[in-house]
Amino acid sequence: MKQPVPILFLGLLAITQLVDIPYTEGLDDDFSNMILQIVTDNDTYAADYRITDMEKGKWVKVNVTVPEVSHSLNVFSDTRERNGFSSDTDPSILEISHMEGLEPDFSNMAIHFTGPEGSSEISYSIVSLNEGEWAIIGLERPPAGDENIVVLARIARNNGENETDGEEPGGIPEDEAPDENITAQNFTTQQNEPLTENVKLELLDSSGKKLKSKVSRGKEIVIEPEGMPVKKIVFHDLKTRGNASLGLDDVGEDLPAPQGKNWSEVYAIDPAALDFTEATITVVAKANALYKCRNWDFEAGECADNNWVLLRRNLVPGKEYKIKITPDDPGFGEINVTAAEHLDVDRNFIEDVYVEVREKDGILTAAIPHEHYVRAYFSQNLTSSQGITVVARGSHGGKTFIRAFLPGTSTVIGESEPLGSGVWEYYIPLEGLEDDTSDVFDLRTISVDSDPERFIEYDFIYDPVLTNCTEINQSGLYTLNEDIGGAPIDSSETGLLYSCIKISASNVTFDCNGYYIANNGTDSAAGILVNGSGSVDYTNVTIKNCPGISGYDTGVYLYNTAQDRIQNVTVLENTQTDGYGISLYDTSSSNITNCTAHSNNAGVFLFRSGGTLEDVIFYNHSGQDLAANNALGSSARTFRLYRGLFRGPGNNATSRYTNLSINDSVAVGEAHQIGWTAN
Incomplete structure (x- = not known):
């Protein structure tokens, strides 16, 4: 059982109010167990609200509709217990900045509500303060829709007597109007300035x-x-x-x-x-x-x-x-450090080749002869689950290959296939690392017949730690090291023209590592694309830890894949053309877990795809939160939803020609029920 949740609201309620709710113990990280309740003199009911923004485990912004009459707002965890404020007062909470005339401890502060009927004193209690800077106070009641708040500061009269002598803090006699000795701070019921x-x-x-x-x-x-x-x-x-x-x-x-x-x-x-x-x-x-x-x-x-x-x-x-x-x-x-260098057979330095290998630009290194090395430095330690991809060519087709060593040692880590005479990509698995790691490797040119005249020329050495949009066409772990954006990668074979990250291999883990991917206005583009073909080609691809993929036609697009996973990913504001947060096309056994889709044209679109959605949040879409067309010949693929939270307004989920299962789903308020149809 979860405990009641104490919440401090920084702002005041009106007919429609944007409210900041900080995360507090008792709420789920994604605020999925949060329920808001309106209490008036004559009624108690669940409040409709819409999440407009959130950061998991930190804060959430919601739009709440409240009545014009006097009311209070309660916040519940999923146990439906009251929040930490006593039920007989149930105050609104207001943050007051220190102003001229107030004592550092706010002891001479008073609060008035003003409206068409005049001004009245409102009692309050100080919840928290930082002397001389700010105070958080609990009001006796929230203001009515036509009332404003005035914060009053009493200052000493010329006779040396303080107006608040003999009174509790927060009190001004009702028959005493503010005069030149009182400083006022005015708040309207729409006030909601950021901290x-x-x-x-x-x-x-x-x-x-x-x-x-x-x-x-x-x-x-x-x-x-x-x-x-x-x-x-x-x-x-x-x-x-x-x-x-x-x-x-x-x-x-x-x-x-x-x-x-x-x-x-x-x-x-x-x-x-x-x-x-x-x-x-x-x-x-x-x-x-x-x-x-x-x-x-x-x-x-x-x-x-x-x-x-x-x-x-x-x-x-x-x-x-x-x-x-x-x-x-x-x-x-x-x-400027040497990030790639040509070494001779004894590993003595010959020249810096970093400029030649730092990007795929057709500029090749000088010949790296048989038994010479390129010592390559990477941004972070690589592991045995990763590999090194190079763009290079051999001097004689099929007669040279690359053997990777730990720097300065005879420990072989992996080998490439033989290199052709054209400039192509080649992959060197690092299986020989076993439990070791390294960020430096010696890449040795090997002639299959030990001919000293044979050599390799390098165009580009990929770093699995990514700092730009790219195509990934070898298995391994790839990690972002900074925010990236745009969509320069040709992806026209998928129905979209471009992508930022294009994955064309099985057994790939792409980790955003907490960094963002945002479009720069390129049309018909995906943020991350797993690019299969007409049949299921690529399997076991994982996309994870992406706090924001935005601005694309589709945030994440799985195209003809199987056994893929999308984990801890947020897709938002993808509003080009279709504007899908996540789209699955002809996939099987796909799993979407701990993901959030919001403010896209549509949240998740399933086309002839099977798998599961678990612990997902959908909200603020102009179209459907979850849409599906899973007809597949005479049968249908099944996509099961577990613990899905849909927050409107409207058009929460539609399903055509679909076999879908819903288990343990949650809806908030009558306007947010999940409606499934099969037709």
């Missing part, structure tokens, strides 16, 4: 000098510094209120750097004064590798222990990159 409006941020360098910047406030705070290496800082969950500062420095490049190199860029961030969990910064790269110093001395402008740790390789100079920072993150520096 970020209560933050005033200054950007300072290490000397305390204020830096120019543009600050945008909303659900997130976005800072755009002027003339700095860091172009944008986005705070996702800033809890700081009042005045605060953020340190940001463009540091000189004369500090000692790893590998005896010279810094191309060094910058430092000092967020110690802010209360937040995570932020994202955007920087334009000047070099190809990013290092971090955790023990950064912001005032001295140096890495205190000179311990720089490699954070990311394969930056592209002149292009933006994004990294996530926490309150502990300090100094960052960019240098």
Whole structure:
């Protein structure tokens, strides 16, 4: 049994009210067990509401319809128990910013409701406060639809007596109107300002000098510094209120750097004064590798222990990159490191070939002869479940192949098939790693007949840690390392013209790793496409941990596949043409688990597809939440739904020529019932 849920509402109810509800113990992470109840003098009933936005386990925004008469709003968990406020008061909750005239502890504050009938005092209790900055109070009752709220601050009269002497906080005599000694703060019943409006941020360098910047406030705070290496800082969950500062420095490049190199860029961030969990910064790269110093001395402008740790390789100079920072993150520096190098038979350095192999552009390396190596560096450690894909050609068709070693050792990790004389993609499985990992590999040219004249030329060495849209055509684990976008990959054989991530192989795991995929306006495109053919070609593909795939014709598109999984994925605002969040076409044994689809044209579309949906949330679609056409010859494929939560309005689910099972599904309110038909 779950416990009653105490909720603090930051805002006031009107006829239709947008309400922020923070996550509290007792609610499910996806708020699926949340029920809202309206209580008036004459009636009690479940409130219709619509989720407009959410972050699992943190907050949810809902639109609630409430009556014009005096009422209260209760929040229940699935046990239908009352929330943490006592039933005899059942207050609304309001956040008050400190203002001139109020005592730091808000002890001289009073609340009035004003409307057509005049002004009346409303008693309140202080729930929580930060002295001199803000207070959260519980009102005796919420205001009626035509009432506004006035916050009054008593100040001492000239005779030294305080007007509140002898009164409890929150009281103003009813016959005493506000005068010049009382400061007022007015709220309407539509007030619902985001918490970020209560933050005033200054950007300072290490000397305390204020830096120019543009600050945008909303659900997130976005800072755009002027003339700095860091172009944008986005705070996702800033809890700081009042005045605060953020340190940001463009540091000189004369500090000692790893590998005896010279810094191309060094910058430092000092967020110690802010209360937040995570932020994202955007920087334009000047070099190809990013290092971090955790023990950064912001005032001295140096890495205190000179311990720089490699954070990311394969930056592209002149292009933006994004990294996530926490309150502990300090100094960052960019240098140009060798990410691929040609070694001789004894592994002595010959030349840097990184420029030639960093992208698929038709620019080939010089010949890498028999028993020479290319030492390739990757962004993160690779495991035995992954592999290395190269674009290359052999000097004589079928006479050379690539053998992979751990760096500087004779430990063989894997081999490619023989290379043809044309430039093609070849895959090197890393099964020989077993339980080991490495981010550096020596790729040795092998002539099948030991002819020293034979060689290999490389065009591109893929990094399984992805930083751009790409086609994946080899088995293995692929991980995003930053937000990506657009749809440059040709996918015309599937009915859509383009995609961002195109998977054309079995046994692939694609992990968004908490990063986002967003379209740039390309028409007829999918965010992630698993591309089978007229018969089921590709099996055992997993797509997971994607917090947002948006702006496409279809967010995730499984086309002629089997035994695939979509896990912990959110698809939203896919509104081009069909505008499906997820679309399955001729699939079997597919599983969609712990996913959310919202604000698309349609949530999930099933065409001749079988499998299961488990723990899914659908809401705010202009069309159907879940639509299906599963006719398959004289029979039908079955898709079973377990624990599906549908939130309207309207058109929640339709099914044509379909055999569907529903088990343990949940609906909220009469307007949100799940209606299935078979015709």
